[in-house]
Amino acid sequence: MDQFWSLTSQDREIAHPIDFDLEVLFYDPEWQVLHVRDDSIVEFIAPTKELRIRAGDRVKVRGVTNPMPYTFSIGEASWDVVENLHLEGAIIDPGSIDRSEWIDRLVTVEGLVESQELLDAKHLELRLISGGHQVAVWVMLSADEAVPQFLGNIVELTGVYAPKFESNGEVKRIEIFCSGSDRVREIAALQSFDKFKIPATRIDQIRSGLEGGDLVLVEGSRVGAMEHGMFWLRDPTGQIRILSGQRHAPDADAQIQVIGRPEVAGIERTLTQAIWRRTQNLTDDQLESGRGVLLHRLADSVMELSLAQASQGHPVEITGVVTWSQPNGTRMFLQDSSGGVGVEWPLDLGEVPSAGQLIHLQGTTQVGQFAPTIRATSFEDQGSIFFPRPEAISWEQAMMGLAEAQWVKVTGFVYAAQREGGSARLNISTAAGEMVARIASDAEVSKFLGSVVAISGVCVVDADIDRRLSNVELWVPVLDNIEVLDSGDFDQFAMTPTPLEQLDRFDSNRSFNERLRTQGTVLHWDSQGRIYISDGGKGIRVHSRQSQHLRRGDNVIVIGFQGRDANRPIFLREAVYQVIGSTAVEPSPRIAEGEDLSQVIDGSFIQIDGILIELLDSGLETRLSLRNGTEVFEVDVPQDAVDWSTGAPIVGSVLRICGVSLVDLDERGSRTGIRVLASSTDDIKLLSAPSWWSPERVTLVVSLLVGLVLLTLFWVRLLKRRVWMQSIKIEQQMQRASELEADLQRTSRMESMGSLAEGIARDFDDLLDRIKSQTAQVMENERLTLEGRKRLDQARAALLRAKDLTHRLASLSLARKPELEMLDMAMFLRREVDAFEAGPSVKIVWQVEESIPEIPADRSQMREVIYNLLMNAVQAMPPGGTIKIVLNSEQISSEDKESMLPSGAYLRLIVRDSGEGIPASNIERVFDPYFSTRPGAKGLGLSVVYAIVRQHSGRVIIESSPMAGTEVSIWFRVKTDDWSNGPFEVASV
Known part of the structure; x- marks a missing residue:
């Protein structure tokens, strides 16, 4: 194949026969990915048609090259399988997995499967952690194959190494193409991996001697955040940096075990190619390694x-x-x-x-x-x-005190350098603020003056007696810890200028703490080093320690560093300047009174009118507050430029101000108003003095008149209220007198009826006793028939009911003396209610106060009161309903006239039903004997309750509303130690 690819472009235009003997390393017909090799070369081919081959096949490729222009491929050749081989991959060390020498090679690598995802029916993606790197593994699956589960396991897999590279040649992403799940061998689950069985090493025992050696096992917990697989592990002896390809962060408080290869650089220890897991049951050696710390x-x-x-x-x-x-x-x-x-x-x-x-x-x-x-x-x-290695921090981080005692690096401009008593001092300015760097030795530090430096040292907080932060300094051990980034020993005024409008815009060539050259016309200068310049449009603030006096209109070249104060626009700090001429400066069109101030631009030279509302002298500057329409703005004048020799303006004067506009912003950057910075009192012109009838005086007179009217109205309203309150009191007294009279009449009527009822009951009781005696004698007659006995039993039952009736009639007597004993009303009430058969359709709800005091009471009479109240409530709710029982203590004061009870401690019992209620016309008659609104009822229950309560020197009232139920409230007096003249004599129990 090397001959095939070595053909010249001219030769490729001619058809050539090909005859290759190749081994298929990987073939995916769906993704059209094919990797082959022969004895001399490994090659990736993108076939144009589906081939009947698979990974491991040794094939013969025969055909001719395609001579068409710009197309030169072997994809159209014939592919014949000779045999199928089991190809072995080159075993590579996980630590060298990111090397390009393995490109398109068949490799075997070991790692942890951190995640897996089924992409489609034939492709499984594994995320493998190997050698501290993340590796994407594409595993081909057969059509009928179940999806294998490799998640959380240590595996060894074989596949084609196919990395992707950055433009600089570094490996960007590692990928491996695996021809099938049979090329992935499970070694062990992470929790049972043999490499975690080595003895644990204390972090403080990891020294340079172990560097590059065998694997080390450490145990501890994560501290800090995890970033790109890097985190810090801490045990009781030290701290070590962990470099792992695992992206899942261990819990901060969880104990974990980590294996990896140690590296030591100074005091910093690092574990590379690391794999971590949660701590398992430890061996004796591992336990021993963690003891004694x-x-x-x-x-x-x-x-x-x-x-x-x-x-x-x-x-x-x-x-x-x-x-x-x-x-x-x-x-x-x-x-x-x-x-x-x-x-x-x-x-x-x-x-x-x-x-x-x-x-x-x-x-x-x-x-x-x-x-x-x-x-x-x-x-x-x-x-x-x-x-x-120091941690680079900003001025803001240093001033928070969080870097106390830490080895840090701060970058800034040295504006002062001096020796002082065996040490040296540098004053540095940063983009956000200033701080002091102290050198431990009395070294010559003047060479740093005017330089931009990066200082490594200890961040030291100076605190007051209450340990509150007051200042922060940088303590530097030796001069070698000061690196000069920009010495400034060049002609700075020859630098390429930057227009003002470009200072706060993006510039890829501009670096942090870089000197900038710009120029403009002076709008404001004061002795505090505050300068504003403009190039006709954009204005910018400049801070300088140079003492040369400037005037408005001077054209200057300025060299400085960019800075920013919170939400304020960018400014130039530590600036030096040079005057190159002068120009007349005219303010922007005048802003008359009442005009919109929201369009004022920060740093512009303006002329604005306003009415003076306040003038203050702060010591450093004079401040005037003026109103323009509905808005208020302030004018600041440097104290050394104030001259009121012709007289200071008074409140109410109309003034015209020339100066630099400053837009005020809140912490969110929203506009809150404007200020004007005047160079001197010459920038303040008096347009008109205020008339005697100033707004303040008019407001005062109107306020006095309004106050007088309001006072009169208030007095009239107060008189009406007093009359109204007296009317209410008279009405309440009349109502109470009416209630007392009604109660007196009821009591008198009940006393009369009670005495009559008691006499009748006594006479009837004697007659009933004789009838009872005669009936008993007749019952003893042996000749009495069964029918006769039955009738006598009925007579005796009627006799008992008659006896009960006479007993209840006798109870109506108010003169009857109860047999008193100290009674725990809460316990007694609950026992009596539990014994009462209310029926399934009636629900009883309790509300009993804790620590209820005992009361002097007649036990049998209290039983009758409770029975009558419950029976009356049940009969008021034929379909059923809810009875609420409330028992609490209550203190009646002498001022409580409405209760109509003597002052003292009372126990209050409330029984409330959910029935239809009692009509208002019948409320006054409910205590009358034999009065009832229900057919067939005797009407004695509430009469008996009233009589018994009166016998106990208590009070009972009834409140009812139609369809809202009826509430009966009873007050019983509580016997106290200071109740020396009480009406009760308590019986012994």
């Missing part, structure tokens, strides 16, 4: 403690590199693979280790100025080591 073996573990926990002095044992220290100092910073931590160094330990030393430190936790730190107790010097 201290609680805190990582800097990050110490930093995660709360201040209360750090103060408890937990033991610490850490190996790391000293990132900052100072000779004869008592403080240093240590960095391991997890992060950094501050260390207090006692003098009795000797000289503090120098920066760049690898030490094994023992100590205890303590509370530092801002975060947890370590107090060293002993250490072991393990030699010098290069500094770890």
